[in-house]
Amino acid sequence: MNSFRFPQSRSDAEARDAKDPLAHCRAAFALPDGITYLVGHSLGPATQGALLALQRAADDGWVRDRVGAWNSANWIGLAEQVGAKLAQLIGAGEREVLVCDSVSVNLYKLAASAQPLAAARRLVVEEDEFPTDQYILQGLSSMTGVELVWAAPGQGVAELKGGVLVKSLVNYRTGEVADVGADEAAAQAEGGLIVWDLSHATGVLDLRLKTWGARLAAGCTYKYLNGGPGAPAFVFVDDALAPDLASPLPGWMGHATPFDFKSAYQPKEGAARFATGTPPILSLAALDGALDIFQGLNMSDVQQKARQLSQMSLVLAEKADLKTSCPMEADRRGGHISVRHCEGYAVVRAMYDWGIEADFRAPDTIRFGLSPLFLSYAEVWDAMQELTEILETRSWDKACYREKAVVT
Numbered sequence: 001m002n003s004f005r006f007p008q009s010r011s012d013a014e015a016r017d018a019k020d021p022l023a024h025c026r027a028a029f030a031l032p033d034g035i036t037y038l039v040g041h042s043l044g045p046a047t048q049g050a051l052l053a054l055q056r057a058a059d060d061g062w063v064r065d066r067v068g069a070w071n072s073a074n075w076i077g078l079a080e081q082v083g084a085k086l087a088q089l090i091g092a093g094e095r096e097v098l099v100c101d102s103v104s105v106n107l108y109k110l111a112a113s114a115q116p117l118a119a120a121r122r123l124v125v126e127e128d129e130f131p132t133d134q135y136i137l138q139g140l141s142s143m144t145g146v147e148l149v150w151a152a153p154g155q156g157v158a159e160l161k162g163g164v165l166v167k168s169l170v171n172y173r174t175g176e177v178a179d180v181g182a183d184e185a186a187a188q189a190e191g192g193l194i195v196w197d198l199s200h201a202t203g204v205l206d207l208r209l210k211t212w213g214a215r216l217a218a219g220c221t222y223k224y225l226n227g228g229p230g231a232p233a234f235v236f237v238d239d240a241l242a243p244d245l246a247s248p249l250p251g252w253m254g255h256a257t258p259f260d261f262k263s264a265y266q267p268k269e270g271a272a273r274f275a276t277g278t279p280p281i282l283s284l285a286a287l288d289g290a291l292d293i294f295q296g297l298n299m300s301d302v303q304q305k306a307r308q309l310s311q312m313s314l315v316l317a318e319k320a321d322l323k324t325s326c327p328m329e330a331d332r333r334g335g336h337i338s339v340r341h342c343e344g345y346a347v348v349r350a351m352y353d354w355g356i357e358a359d360f361r362a363p364d365t366i367r368f369g370l371s372p373l374f375l376s377y378a379e380v381w382d383a384m385q386e387l388t389e390i391l392e393t394r395s396w397d398k399a400c401y402r403e404k405a406v407v408t
């Protein structure tokens, strides 16, 4: 990583902002002044483009054309159209991505349809995987009787042995990035399949799914893609594999000709066969508008800035005596960093009162998301200085900061 030089001082940070190729993106976000939003890895903030698209879908579609908008506004093709737009950001072909359902549902559909193609009747998940991925495989295992194997962190591929592995490309807690190319090569050599969970990777890393040999993936759109709360997720299916995959939830929207109302099931071509029911058009429209911000951006610039921001933050967090719990090498991380503090929740709550929004994962992890499209180097620098002060003065040490909300 030759060009990898992250700011070492506030004036360095300002200089970096002055020549940041992504600086213009900030104006596209509806973010209040005075907030440093370090939670884009959980819920990306609203963009003007998303809000406008949402309003347009309501006014020009729902209000003006009503049911006719399925044709006039091409609502019926929107999930595939937005999928094609998203495909460009992850290095996939346009009919290899469909926007649909939630990540959880999509993982189920992909793992269930992959299992009959795998050399072994075996489902594998790592113990530190995002819980929904674990629950979904537990459900699939009890539904099908296929054995479920829990692998130690990082050992999923070694434990695969020709089965189906569900694995995050970026770990939600540690931010660690998997090596897709190496993992796919190892899996494929034994007749195994990997379903990648791209939730923490999409929109922040320079993903090259086809080049790396990935065949199946799902991911969410409400984090770095800024699609909005509960925005529909996506599936990626390698075109070469698609004809062999049968969705376990073959709803009518995945039928080649749903409006023929035939009893016999004929799936659509490509990833679109994984559609189930009627898509959430207003959410899809918002996502469509949100994706426009990526047009003309170079994903390698996006990844590079995320890693510079995160490296700068990690070094400052270490100086503030926080224990880091993510890889120290920038190219082994996604868009967020994590540190540990025994009163992490209270620290996060105190930061909130200073206008710095971060999140907490029990028992002791604080995560900072370094979204490159709306954060500046200087503001992140300042946020880390303020965090240092909060820790030094123990201003987090108040009973009110320990009262946990439902969502942390």
Ligand SMILES: Cc1ncc(COP(=O)(O)O)c(C=O)c1O
Binding pocket: 102, 103, 104, 105, 130, 132, 133, 168, 172, 197, 199, 200, 220, 233
């Ligand atoms: C890695 C990962 N997978 C899945 C999910 C959840 O997906 P969904 O709520 O869309 O099912 C999240 C975040 O919520 C996540 O971080």
Ligand SMILES: Nc1ccccc1C(=O)C[C@H](N)C(=O)O
Binding pocket: 041, 042, 043, 172, 407
């Ligand atoms: N979907 C959510 C709904 C409510 C609150 C958080 C989320 C998240 O996305 C959390 C995130 N996946 C995480 O890595 O913790």
